[in-house]
Amino acid sequence: MSERKNIIAGDKNDHDEGDGPQIGVVEKTRTRTRRPSMYRVLLINDDYTPMEFVVEILEQIFHKTRDEAVAVMLNVHQSGVGVCGVYSFDVAETKVAQVDALARQHEHPLQCTMEKA
Numbered sequence: 001m002s003e004r005k006n007i008i009a010g011d012k013n014d015h016d017e018g019d020g021p022q023i024g025v026v027e028k029t030r031t032r033t034r035r036p037s038m039y040r041v042l043l044i045n046d047d048y049t050p051m052e053f054v055v056e057i058l059e060q061i062f063h064k065t066r067d068e069a070v071a072v073m074l075n076v077h078q079s080g081v082g083v084c085g086v087y088s089f090d091v092a093e094t095k096v097a098q099v100d101a102l103a104r105q106h107e108h109p110l111q112c113t114m115e116k117a
Helices: 001-007 051-060 066-079 089-105
Strands: 039-045 081-088 109-117
Touching: 039 051, 039 066, 039 089, 051 066, 051 089, 066 081, 066 089, 081 089
Parallel strands: none
Antiparallel strands: 039 081, 039 109
């Protein structure tokens, strides 16, 4: 019985490879998929970027309706920061870059960041 335990455990000292059948354990690995981490995209209020420009950003980049865009813009204006949407990392990063690029193109100091939701 001790020889069998050594074969299963893979001890080569008690059993040569060519002397008989190999006994082992086959392990089946399971792959589990996880949902990707989500990130909030945030607009930060400043005193110089026109409200209408913020509304246009929200409509163009975040695909908000006019009413939704105005509500988010007012929230940003009143509380200092507002959530534009929640996205996977790659999408959130792209939207932040698009906002930054449009703001710089129009010479506005509007800031956009993302944080883990």
